[in-house]
Amino acid sequence: MTGSLLEIVNIRTGARRVVHRFDGVIEAPNWTVDGRMLIFNRAGKLFAWDLVTGIERRIYTGRLEHLNNDHVLSPDGNAIAFSHHSADDGIARIYRLPLSGGEPALVTREGPSYLHGWSPDGKQLAYCAERNGQFDIYIMDVYGREPEVQLTFTPELDDGPEFSPDGEHIWFNSAMKGPMQIWRMARDGSQAMAMTDDPNTHDWFPHISPDGTWVVYLSYLRSEVRASNHPPGQSVAIRLMPASGGPSKTLLELYGGQGTINVNSWSPDSQELAFVSYKP
Numbered sequence: 001m002t003g004s005l006l007e008i009v010n011i012r013t014g015a016r017r018v019v020h021r022f023d024g025v026i027e028a029p030n031w032t033v034d035g036r037m038l039i040f041n042r043a044g045k046l047f048a049w050d051l052v053t054g055i056e057r058r059i060y061t062g063r064l065e066h067l068n069n070d071h072v073l074s075p076d077g078n079a080i081a082f083s084h085h086s087a088d089d090g091i092a093r094i095y096r097l098p099l100s101g102g103e104p105a106l107v108t109r110e111g112p113s114y115l116h117g118w119s120p121d122g123k124q125l126a127y128c129a130e131r132n133g134q135f136d137i138y139i140m141d142v143y144g145r146e147p148e149v150q151l152t153f154t155p156e157l158d159d160g161p162e163f164s165p166d167g168e169h170i171w172f173n174s175a176m177k178g179p180m181q182i183w184r185m186a187r188d189g190s191q192a193m194a195m196t197d198d199p200n201t202h203d204w205f206p207h208i209s210p211d212g213t214w215v216v217y218l219s220y221l222r223s224e225v226r227a228s229n230h231p232p233g234q235s236v237a238i239r240l241m242p243a244s245g246g247p248s249k250t251l252l253e254l255y256g257g258q259g260t261i262n263v264n265s266w267s268p269d270s271q272e273l274a275f276v277s278y279k280p
Contacts, residue, residue: 003279008272009252027259028069029274031267033077038274041067060101069262070115075122083115107144117162126161126170137161137172151189157228160205171206175227182206182217195245204230205261209270215243218261232258
C-alpha cells in the first residue's frame with residue numbers, strides 16, 4: 001500500500017469525507033471524547049490529528065516505539081492504553097499512560113496481549129491474549145495489580161473484545177462455530193450468543209456507539225480470506241447493525257482491512273465513524 005486516507009462517514013446519510021491523505025500506512029483511529037481529535041498509530045508511534053486546526057502532533061510514549069494498532073481511550077478521555085511489541089522478545093503487552101503523553105506503565109506482564117476495550121466504569125481492560133497456544137478473551141484491572149480473568153475457552157480464535165456502554169456485555173468476534181462472527185456475552189463471560197450469521201462473510205471488530213444504539217464491524221468475503229485472518233489490502237465492508245440484534249446493512253465498501261477499524265472510532269455523538277482506507 002502506498003498511502004492512507006483518514007476518513008469520516010455519517011451513519012445516517014452514508015456521506016464520507018477525507019480528513020487527510022498520508023503517505024505510508026496509518027491505522028486505527030480513536031475519536032477523543034471532546035470530539036476534537038483522532039488518535040492513530042504510524043510506524044510504531046502514536047499521533048493525534050486535530051480536526052479543528054488540521055495539525056498533527058506525536059503523543060510521547062517514552063521508550064516504547066513499537067506500538068501496534070490496538071489502542072483504546074479511557075472513558076473520561078484522560079488516558080490511553082495500548083499494545084506494544086517489546087524490543088527484547090517482540091511479544092505484545094499492554095501499557096497505560098496519560099493521553100497527553102508520558103512514561104508508560106505496564107499492565108499485562110504476560111503476552112501476547114492485544115487490547116481492545118476499556119470498561120465504562122474505568123476499572124478494567126478487555127483484550128485478546130494467547131496463553132498456552134490458544135487465543136481467548138481476558139479482562140484485567142487497569143493497573144495490572146490483580147490476576148487476569150479468562151472469559152472464553154474455545155480452541156478457535158476469539159478476538160476484538162469491547163464493553164457495551166452500559167457495562168453489561170462484552171462484544172467480540174469468534175470462529176467458535178467455524179466462520180468468524182460477531183458475538184455478545186455477559187461481562188462475566190456467560191450467555192454468549194452469535195449476533196451475525198451472513199453466509200458470505202467473516203466479521204471482525206465490533207464497535208458499539210456511545211449511546212448504545214448501534215454496532216459497526218468489518219466484513220471480509222469468505223471467498224477471499226480464512227476465518228482466522230484479517231489481512232490488509234482487501235476489498236472489505238463496514239457494516240452497521242442495531243445493538244439489540246437484527247439485520248445488518250452495508251455502510252460502505254472500501255479497500256482496507258487490517259488497520260481500518262481495529263479499535264472503536266465512533267464520534268461522541270454517535271453520528272459518525274472515523275476509519276482508514278488505503279491506496280494500493
